[in-house]
Amino acid sequence: MERRDFLKLSALASASAYIPNVMSASNPFLQQAASAGKAVVVIQLSGGNDGLNMIVPYRNDIYYKVRPRLAVVKNEVIRLTDEVGLNPKMTQLQSLYDRGMVSIINGVGYPDPNKSHFRSMEIWHTASDSNQVLQTGWIGRFLDEQCNTCAFPYTAIELDDAMSMVMRGEVKSGLASTDPKKLVELTKHPFFQHIVKASDEHHHHHPQVEFLRETLVQTSSSIDYLAEKQAKGTNNELYDSKLGKQLKTAARLINGGSETKLYYLRHGSFDTHANQRGGHDRLLEQLSNGIGTFMSDIQKGGRSEDVMVMVFSEFGRRVKQNGAGGTDHGKANNVLLIGKGVKNAGIYNKMSSLTDLDDGDLKYHVDFRSVYKTVLENWLHVPSEGILKKDFTDLGIL
Amino acid sequence: MDKNQQIQHFLNRACFGARPWDAQRYKSIEDCIGKEFGKARKFKKLTPLVDIRSNKRVGVLRAVLQLLKSRSDILELNAAWLQRMTSNAAPLRERMTLFWHDHFATASPFAVLMQAQNNTLRKHALGNFRELLHAVAKDPAMIMYLNNQQNTKRAPNENFAREVMELFTLGEGNGYTEKDIKEAARAFTGWRLNDNAFFEFDEKKHDNREKTIFGRTGSFKGEEVLDMLLDNPQTANYIAGKVYRYFVNETPDETIAKALGDRFFASNYDIEDLMLTLFSSSWFYEDNQQGAIIKSPVDLLVFYKKLFNVRKPYKELFGKMQKVLGQVLFRPPNVAGWKGGRAWIDSTSLVLRMNMPLMFFGSPIDIETAGEFDLEMTIDKKRRRKLESVRVEADWKKLEQHYKKEKDLIPALLNDFISCNHESIDLDYFKQQLSETASEEQIKWGITRVMSYPEFQLK
Structure with a gap:
């Protein structure tokens, strides 16, 4: 046993240490992956994204009146309709919009909204009611419900070191890794491999030992699987930002033919209480550029028909700017669905009123679990009621 | 045994x-x-932070400053508690404090409030659950966390009333109705924090009209609702059942839990008596209890720190490890606490757990400082993330001395580090691996390997 074999631990302990990809990029058109099926890429905007400066009501005088320091200037807005425009930094999103690949859902939220980051994010993760505490996430429950086809944790992957509650089910959970090809190094030592092999060959009387060793076997094969797909997939485009790097990994896995159904990515922080404009614009630019590059990559990999991107945040921000050139925690917000499979692309519903407010915040009109339902049933083709614990309205856009 | x-x-x-x-x-x-x-029985407060809630009014500016400082403060507090757990002075009291932190799960943007709550939990950790419940209900971090600050006569907020029944006393669905929650919420109106962030009862915001709770009618105050909950034996049963799953076996045993609950109720909620009964019972030492519980991330970190006598706090590293393994002290996932048991294990955490002993070989580990351990939600655009190389100073001397005299190293290691029976471990392979290691290194490698077995994750 060599000491250097152990030094790979930093692969996990470090989130951002990024090894340049040395895999050769073969002809992307040779990457066949049609059998891998549909997938969803969820992008969480952590911290409460200011939706009003992303999807801008540029004809509305009230918007300019209550945000004298913050509003996006009318002639800079990227106009989508007579009423609604995009933040000027989101040119790549505009191009996807123009190609009919974007659906903008306005006023998404839930009854009795909570303005704490943690609680509201937890509500989005667990898909609970506002006064209900659940300990499993909707993606975790998707894994629980789909036991027959989701034998392995690679079915849902969070591109991060630590796994969020959203990925945890009652008996199953997804896999968390910033970079599967670095995670795989932690499993390649002969001693580790011996334990995996022995675990696969024997059953154990002790229920906890059996549980751990069975998890180990599934884990090891899942990590191998992901690392192989990641190596097989290719990227041609350049990505910037931390989000970009996560999207790059996702694109490689998708182009490599991974049968992963859900990818979970986090971007932010969007908690812009002070001096919002510059920082917020930059985050939106990274989001738009990242998605644009990703879409172009999976197009080249022949997978663009299979992938739907969903962008959400735990809440929006207050309609009025605050005294520090920022915005405070609000309520309803936009959700974006992006992909070739979007039906009736464009603005799905009217923007929330800027005058009929809930204590200074936008009112919600669409329950966020309706978006989940739409994605689960019409994209991943699984029944949603067991996962969401209730029946919600199908938005009819996928 | x-x-x-x-x-x-x-x-x-x-x-x-x-x-x-x-x-x-x-x-x-x-x-x-x-x-x-x-x-x-000795109680010593944990006070790495200066509690500024003294005489001066807190005010908005001071509150904001405190909030900004809380990010580094919470890391300080986290490291201090982890260090305290490794101390041999009173580990049982710390273990019980952790149990109550999990039970009365709270998070707060204000680190000093978490420090104060932690000392309240520590003070009552082996005391009386009746006093503990009353104290926690008035704890400032809890008041904020479950929105009792917003619970007023004009606009009642049910959050605390719901969770106190669902999670802290009766357990979900056990003998309360939505109506009971609504009415109880009115009894807690006016429980709030004053300008110095201490508890106060605001008579003007309190709804002193009649309420009907659990079939009884009266102009109840919050304290009386807590007493009603404590007068219901279901509370004793619920706590005893949780204690059983946490300390004895993840698979519940209704008969034993019921007997424990009855005794707990009869003792008027004497926690020390409950724990002493549990640890003195013959069923606690039956062979099938060995390895019945999966170690929590904090179990692992504290044990490693003790085993290798790691003196330095390594705040960022150990904070990061808590995050990746899924248990960050002072940051429970929600008011229900950590799910625990098999939920500790997912693909990534299992691989990391099996590689963890290698941290103590003195190799550099790269970790990201700033922004990583921190709340994900806080503004960090100005703070550059930077990589830092950490080399954990581990003391192997005592271990080497301990095993030097050992003729048969492998059975000794298995007895010392693996709590379930060893039949799942391939002894021949283990022996062969060790024999290929240079003799002066055998103890180190043997310890590292034995702790890399999945069985080491059990206690």
Whole structure:
């Protein structure tokens, strides 16, 4: 046993240490992956994204009146309709919009909204009611419900070191890794491999030992699987930002033919209480550029028909700017669905009123679990009621 | 179980694990229990932070400053508690404090409030649950966390009333209705924080009209609702059942839990009596209890720190490890606490757990400082993330000395580090691996390997 074999631990302990990809990029058109099926890429905007400066009501005088320091200037807005425009930094999103690949859902939220980051994010993760505490996430429950086809944790992957509650089910959970090809190094030592092999060959009387060793076997094969797909997939485009790097990994896995159904990515922080404009614009630019590059990559990999991107945040921000050139925690917000499979692309519903407010915040009109339902049933083709614990309205856009 | 196994089993469950030399320090299991409970009677506050809630009014500016400072403060507090858990002074009291932190799960943007709550939990950790519940209900971090600050006569907020029944006393669905929650919420109106962030009862915001709760009608105050909950034996049963799953076996045993609950109720909620009964019962030492519980991330970190006598706090590293393994002190996932049990194990955490012993070889580990351990939600655009290389200073001397005299190293290691039976471990392979290692390195590698087995994750 060599000491250097152990030094790979930093692969996990470090989130951002990024090894340049040395895999050769073969002809992307040779990457066949049609059998891998549909997938969803969820992008969480952590911290409460200011939706009003992303999807801008540029004809509305009230918007300019209550945000004298913050509003996006009318002639800079990227106009989508007579009423609604995009933040000027989101040119790549505009191009996807123009190609009919974007659906903008306005006023998404839930009854009795909570303005704490943690609680509201937890509500989005667990898909609970506002006064209900659940300990499993909707993606975790998707894994629980789909036991027959989701034998392995690679079915849902969070591109991060630590796994969020959203990925945890009652008996199953997804896999968390910033970079599967670095995670795989932690499993390649002969001693580790011996334990995996022995675990696969024997059953154990002790229920906890059996549980751990069975998890180990599934884990090891899942990590191998992901690392192989990641190596097989290719990227041609350049990505910037931390989000970009996560999207790059996702694109490689998708182009490599991974049968992963859900990818979970986090971007932010969007908690812009002070001096919002510059920082917020930059985050939106990274989001738009990242998605644009990703879409172009999976197009080249022949997978663009299979992938739907969903962008959400735990809440929006207050309609009025605050005294520090920022915005405070609000309520309803936009959700974006992006992909070739979007039906009736464009603005799905009217923007929330800027005058009929809930204590200074936008009112919600669409329950966020309706978006989940739409994605689960019409994209991943699984029944949603067991996962969401209730029946919600199908938005009819996928 | 033989004498040593009994002592190990008790220390694993009650005192963050037994090092190879710990068990032999006690004459018998009774001696061990007696000494550990004796040590746990001492109460020493944990105060790494200066609590500024003194006489001056807090005010908005001071609150904001405090909030900004809280990010580094919470890391400080986290490291201090982890360090305290490794101390041999009163590990049982710290273990119980952690149990209550999990039970009364709270998070706060204000680190000093978490420090204050932590000391409240510590103070009552082995005391009386009745007093503990009353104290926590008025705890400032809890008041904020469950929105009692917003609970007023004009606009009642049900959050605290709901969770106190669902999670802190009766348990979900056990003997309360939505109506009981609504009415109880009115009894807690006016429970709030004053400008110095201490508890106060605001008579003007309190709804003193009649309420009907659990079939009784009166103009109840919050304290009376807590007493009603405590007068219901279901509360004792619920707590006893949770204690059983946490300290004895993840699979519940209704008969034993019921007997524990009855005794807990009869003792008027004496926590020390409950725990002493549990640890003195013969069923606690039956063979099938060995390895019945999966170690929590904090179990692992505290044990490693103790085993290798890691003195430096390594705040960022150990904070990061808590995050990746899924248990960050002072940052429970929600008010229900950590799900625990098999939920500790996912693909990534299992791989990391099996590689963890390697952290103590003195190799550099790259970690990201700033922004990583921190709340994900806070503004960090100005703070550059930077990579730092950490080399953990581990002390192997004592371990080497301990095993030097050992003729048969492998059985000794298995006895000391693996709490379930060893039949799942391939001894021939283990022996062969060790024989290929240079003799002066054998102890180190043997310890590293034995802790890399999945079985080491059990206690």
